[in-house]
Amino acid sequence: MAHKFGRVAVTGAGGMLGVDMCKALEPHAEQVLAWDRTALDVTDLEAVLTMFRIHQPEAVVHSAAYTKVDQAEAEPDLAFRVNAIGARNVALAAEAAGAKMVYVSTDYVFPGTSEKPLNEYQDTSPINVYGESKRGGEWLASGLVSRLFIVRTSWLYGDHGPNFVKTMLKLAEKKEPIRVVGDQIGCPTYTVDLARTIVRLLETEKYGTYHVSNSGACSWYEFAERIFDLAGLSVDLSAVTSEQFKRPAPRPAYSVLDHMALRVNGFPPMRDWETALKEYLRHNQLLRQESRPIEC
Template identity: 80%
Template structure:
């Protein structure tokens, strides 16, 4: 039987992944502390240290993050304050009380110039401020804490908060033409699956950097196409290029993650992105009857 995790804390508990982390840890940890932004400002070192000294968690999943990719270009200080300094603060507090830590990072630390999936041991080189700030957070945490898991994920969607799946469904309701980028390739990932993987990591001392994304890859356009195909919703959908769909922040053209570290450390692979999407839509009661997953 796998060991209990003990007392676990989640920063950013009000966000998409934080929400799923709290649910997962409530099943597998002896006690779960859920800290949203109102409960804990991770950019305030004294507040973070005081909270850790008071509660003394044995593990912390640091899911609090600045995730506004385009807005970060105009306010880099805000992005680095949360994603880098926040990681430093949580790592310092974890080290003081002897807690292991998970720092949640992103596929956007990679440049997107590769034609093959990125494994954990390849060089990072972000193409936008958001990716720079998350890479800085990795460096901060790794420089301060040995009992650390860096978990990079990508293209997250889930029950809680805005995401690409919900955006596509809302646009389809309006009946307007939907134009989606077709030349950016990545791994759509169900937040609940990432939470389960993090729970598995926390049961061990196999520290290091891990990629946690559903397997397979597609473009944003193919992702949207699959959403509408599974739900049976008719939409005026077409693909455009990144050049045609200009945004303030550049995106990596290819940010597919290879979960080598999970494999070589004996962890089970994450399921295919299409299967995860089916389950999400089924749980939202949006899946066509004939597409119902076999197990949920």
């Protein structure tokens, strides 16, 4: 089978999305350059330029990021160095190599004041340092690389690395009451679905900003409820408010992403978050055994 791509690079290749991104690209690329943090520190401009000069990728998925949302409040310089300056470095190198670039961004660029799904052209106004630093990356990449996809996603979980689903399942083992925030609404997204869609985007020249999350919406509490239900676990779960569950970084109250750019550019719709969650749990042997009809 002919490959769709030649060499494609992935930054942050050891991260939750990075691992699934490399897997999604493998069948379609002659070579996937999986650059984890040890292979390439994206804050080092010379190192980034050199990597691109040597390997000449035709595309790069820039998924390396500083993702500690709460910690970012205490170390903004580091968050901006990785998320904004890192994106600038990758954009400069991609442009010099003539490569397409995907910059993975976040629903946290929005303030959370909307009451309906947000499309790609609505005003951003982040309310925490992490969101500001990711928007900084969007701005810098936009000014420096001509062939750019900005892909905003939300509430990621995947097979590799810590995430909300794994945290909930671990907490359930302790058999203690679990309190989860019920007044933040967004959409959980399976990294496998995100990675597949990024591959589809990369096949085209339809550059621009895209919202790529699973479809639908829920609160963190509803997400937890569905996780326990699908895993067949009985848990003492209750909803709390963001006010009751104070964190160092404020989160947007509402950050559901509308997939307008996918729709108007003719890409297939994203499947709903509950179907994706079910597949994730099944894939990890965590799905409750569904009762089978008794054969006579």
